[in-house]
Amino acid sequence: MLFSGWDNLLRTLVVGVLAYIVLIMFLRVSGKRTLSKMNAFDLIVTVALGSTLATVLLAKEVALAEGILAFALLIGLQFTVTWSSVRVRWVRRLATGEPMMLLYGGEFLPEALMKSRVTKDEVRAATRSAGVDSLEKVLAVVLETDGSFSVVRSSEDGNGSSLVGVSGPHKSPESAER
Structure with missing residues (x-):
């Protein structure tokens, strides 16, 4: 199928712009750590955010509000794990190696x-x-x-610290x- 109607294109355009704006706002609020150089844990969160954005854009069954909740959940979990990893060594080892x-x-x-x-x-x-x-x-x-x-x-003068x-x-x- 090459074209399924103007309604689908309009939905993709409107939802895409709104989802993109919300995702950028969430990433800005969550801080630089969310976009930092990636270890395996950060890569998983980044891929999950991209997958969620694609699903919100293209799946009619997924409402924008559900996508926004998914963004918030993923970023919130990432924030929680990174916050904990700074404070608890075993969490740091588990999340980043x-x-x-x-x-x-x-x-x-x-x-x-x-x-x-x-x-x-x-x-x-x-x-x-x-x-x-x-x-x-x-x-x-x-x-x-x-x-x-x-x-x-x-x-000669370094101590390997x-x-x-x-x-x-x-x-x-x-x-x-x-």
């Missing part, structure tokens, strides 16, 4: 590579992207909770905090 050290002191950590399903070549690529020409110049490479790699260069909270073999003055 933990960063994983893949290389330390220029040496690959084979068990961590296997567990994270990352190859040595991917770690080398991350170090090249960071402008490092030798693994011996790298204190650590960390797979972050959002899937990105962080490359921490070795330095940025690695606190990262799963791995490092020993820094703050490792007792873990």
